[in-house]
Amino acid sequence: MSLSTDATPAAAPTAAGVAPLAAKAAGLRKVYGRTVAVEGIDLEVPTGSVLGMLGPNGSGKTTLIRMLLGLTRPSAGTAELLGASVPDAVANALPHVGALVEGPGFHPFLSGRENLRRVAAAEPLLTSAQIPGAVGTALERVGLTHAADRRFRGYSLGMKQRLGLAGALLVPRKLVVLDEPTNGLDPAGTRDVRRIIGELHAGGATVIVSSHLLAEVEATCTHVAVLQSGSLVAAGELRSLLDAGTGGLVVVTPDVDLALTTLRDAGATAFRDAGAEPAVVVSDGPAAPEIVALLVRAGVAVHEVRRRRPRLEELFAQLTEGSS
Template identity: 65%
Template sequence: MTTTMRPTPGPGAETLPGPGAGKDQELAAATRGLGKRFKGVDAVSELDLEVPRGSVLGLLGPNGSGKTTTIRMLLGLTAPSTGTAELLGARMPEQAQQVLSTVGALVEGPGFHSFLSGRDNLRRCAAAEPRLATRSIKAAVDSALERVGLTEAADRRYRGYSLGMKQRLGLAAALLVPRELVILDEPTNGLDPAGTREVRAVIGELHREGTTVIVSSHLLAEVEATCTHVAVMNRGSLVAQGQLDELLEAGNTGLEVRTEDAPAALEALGAERVPAREVEGGVLVDLTTARPEQVLRVLVRAEVAVTEARKQRTGLEDLFAQLTEEGAQA
C-alpha cells in the first residue's frame, strides 16, 4: 500500500477509484467520501480510508476527531450522511448481515448483564453466534476466557468487575470464533500494564493468524509496538494513512553517520556544501540538499571510516503531534 500523507481532498480534487475496483479486493475495509453530520456539525468529513487485508491498522486521533463514529459507520451501527463504507467487500449498512458473522468488535465499551457472571455472559454471546455449534459453546467460551486472562474471575458477577476486566470480557466476546476482521475501540482502556501487554499479545496472535485488525487507541507506544499501518484523524478528517514504517520515515531529512573521525567527516561534507553537525558517536547530516548515497560517496572518497549509516527516524508521538497540529492550523 502506498503511503499517503495528505489532507483529505476537497471538492474538485482527484478521487480514488470507487468500490469494486481491483485494488479494493485487497482491502478488508474501505470508505469513499464518508461523512457523518450531527445537528449541523461534521463529525466525519470526506473520509477515504483503506485497510489492507492482513494488516493491523492503528486508528489515531485526538478526542473528538471522529474515530468512534468512523468505526460505527464501518460496522453499520450508524448510517453515513455522505459517501460509502465497505467491510470485507460488503456495502455497509445495507449488506451487514452478509459479513458481520466474520467480524469481531469491541466498540465504546462492552455491555453485559450485571447480575450474571463473566462466563454466563459469554455463554449468552456464544449462543447468538451463527457460526458456533451448540456443542462447541463451552470450549469456545473457555478458550476465549483463557485468551484474555479471565479464567480465574470467570464465575464472578459482572457488576463486580473492574473497568479493565470488563474490557477483557468484551474482547473475549469478540474472539469467540475465528474472525476475518477484528475492530477494537480503545481495547486497553482501564487496563494495567500487565493487561495492556496481554492485549498486545492477542493482537500479535491475530496478525500472525492472518486476521485483519483495526485498533483505535490513544496509547501511541502501543500502536507503534503492534501496528503495521496507521491512519491519523483530526477534526473529522483523515490527515495521513499508510504503512507505519514509511510514515515514520517520511519527511525525515537527517542521516545519522557513525564514525570515529567526526572532524574529518565534517570537513569532507563541508567541502561539498552538505550541511552536517557533530553528534555523539559521529555526525548528523542534513539531507535537504543531498541523498544518502551521495553522502556516503563523499565520505568514502575522503577515506573517512563509517561504521553505520541510517536515516533519522521520527517517533510516532512526534509524528502524531506534527500531523494533528498542522491539521488544527489548517
C-alpha cells in the same frame, strides 16, 4: 486516501491481481446538527492488514468505526465491510466480525462467564454444544479464567475490557475491530492485547485498532490512518510512511563533540543522538555526501551514516501539528 498494500503478505490476490479489501469507505461524512464529526473520508483496508487508526480525542475515529460496522448511518458516502454494502447488507458480514467499540456492556449481577455465555448464544456461527468450550477458550485467551465466576460489577476497568475482548474472539473472525482495547489495562494486559493482535494477524485475520498508545501501534500495525478534526490527513503502509518522514541522517562516530562543532559551523542543524551508540543526528544542512566529506576533512572518524527513520510519535506530531 487509500492504504498501500505493499506489506500485507496475508492478503491473497484476487483473480484480477488486486488484493481484496476487508473494509472500504468512500466519501463517508457524518453530521450531528451543526457539528461535522467525519468529513468525506476515503479509506481502503486490505485483507490481512493490521490498521492502526490514530487521532486525538474528537478526531472522528469512533464515529468512522461505527459507520464501517453499520452502527451509525452516514450523512453521505458509502461503506463496505468484507465485501458487503453497509448498512443494507451488513448482516451478511457481521457473523465474521468481532468488535469492541466504546467499551463493553454487560449485566453487572452476572458473572463474567455467564455474561459471555449470553453473548455466545447470539453467535450464529456457534452451536449450543460449542458454547461452553468457546467461552472457556476466550476467557483463557484474555487471561480471565481466574475471575470468570466473579460478578461483573466487581470487575476492574481492565478486567471489563478483557471480557469485552473475549466477546469479540468467541469464534474465528475475518475482521476484528478494537476501539481503544488497552483502555484501563496494566502493562501485562497491554502485552496480552499485543500478543492477541499478533496471533490474529498471523492467522490471516484483518485487525482495525484505534489507540492513543503510539508505541503499541508502531509495534503491532502494518498500516496506519491518521485522523484530525474529522478528516483523514494520512494513510498508508506504516513502513513506507516512516521511511518518507523527514528524519535526517544518523552519523555514528566516537568523535561526537567534534562532529557537532564541525556540522554546526557549516550551518547544519545537528544534535547528539539519544541512542546507545555514540552518534549525531543531522536534520538539516548539506547533502549526505557533503556531510561525510566535511566530517572526514575535519578529522572525525565516521563509522557509519544512515537515514534516520522517525518514530511514529514524531510522524504523528508532524501530521497533526497546526491542524484545526
